[in-house]
Amino acid sequence: MTPDQWLAALRSGMASVAATSPEHLDRDVPPCPGWTVRSAIAHVGNVHRWAVGVLVGEKVPYDDKDAPTGKAVIDWYSGLADKLVAALESADLDAPTKSPFGERPVRFWYRRQAQEVAVHRWDIESAYRGWDSDPIDTVLAADGIAEWSEVFAPRRIGAGGTPEYLRGTRILLNANDSGDSWLLRADADGIGIVEEDAAPDATITASTSDLLLAVWHRVPLSRVAVDGNVDRAQQVFNLVKI
Numbered sequence: 001m002t003p004d005q006w007l008a009a010l011r012s013g014m015a016s017v018a019a020t021s022p023e024h025l026d027r028d029v030p031p032c033p034g035w036t037v038r039s040a041i042a043h044v045g046n047v048h049r050w051a052v053g054v055l056v057g058e059k060v061p062y063d064d065k066d067a068p069t070g071k072a073v074i075d076w077y078s079g080l081a082d083k084l085v086a087a088l089e090s091a092d093l094d095a096p097t098k099s100p101f102g103e104r105p106v107r108f109w110y111r112r113q114a115q116e117v118a119v120h121r122w123d124i125e126s127a128y129r130g131w132d133s134d135p136i137d138t139v140l141a142a143d144g145i146a147e148w149s150e151v152f153a154p155r156r157i158g159a160g161g162t163p164e165y166l167r168g169t170r171i172l173l174n175a176n177d178s179g180d181s182w183l184l185r186a187d188a189d190g191i192g193i194v195e196e197d198a199a200p201d202a203t204i205t206a207s208t209s210d211l212l213l214a215v216w217h218r219v220p221l222s223r224v225a226v227d228g229n230v231d232r233a234q235q236v237f238n239l240v241k242i
Helices: 003-020 037-056 072-090 107-131 139-159 206-214 231-235
Strands: 170-175 181-187 189-194 202-206 225-228
Touching: 003 181, 037 072, 037 181, 037 225, 037 231, 072 107, 072 225, 107 139, 107 206, 139 170, 139 181, 139 189, 139 206, 170 206, 170 231, 206 225
Parallel strands: 170 202
Antiparallel strands: 170 181, 181 189, 202 225
């Protein structure tokens, strides 16, 4: 995806979050135990605020506790969303910035914030629409699968590495809406997307949106088609949790 595509996706996701009805704010968010819709919105707003601080060179503490209660949290969120868009648009795409994953160019934040909002928008909708929540856009979800493998897996698996018994495990993600597929292989220090002819230990078939939501532990593997060793697939996904 291009920065313009990420920005368009970000704007769309922000608009959906900002359109949340106040009557839903106290509902629980099933994929995120302990969260209500209000706390999910507070989380995303604080992520935006923190990202703005990175982009403009200011240290901004991450703290959900100062987010307003009640319907005021929605206006609070909208204001932070506008500030994030302004900060992104005024920055040089290739300028170096800090990130939790080391130094990255500004364009990293276009992608990261678009993906952040995409998944949490789904989380928020799931509180009042359940499994009928609007799916994540197919192109955006495909990009999210790549980001999960490229960015999050190496960091979350960390210095301890992948357990010996999971190394070499292959999982094929098969998108039944786009025809795309991704062969994941668990190695010592990450979960990479590879191109090889080896047979997978498990094949997971679903929409691109559900595949992304599955690797992020939103959609359980019991709700998608799995051929092969479902327990091994779950163990690999469990290596990457936030």
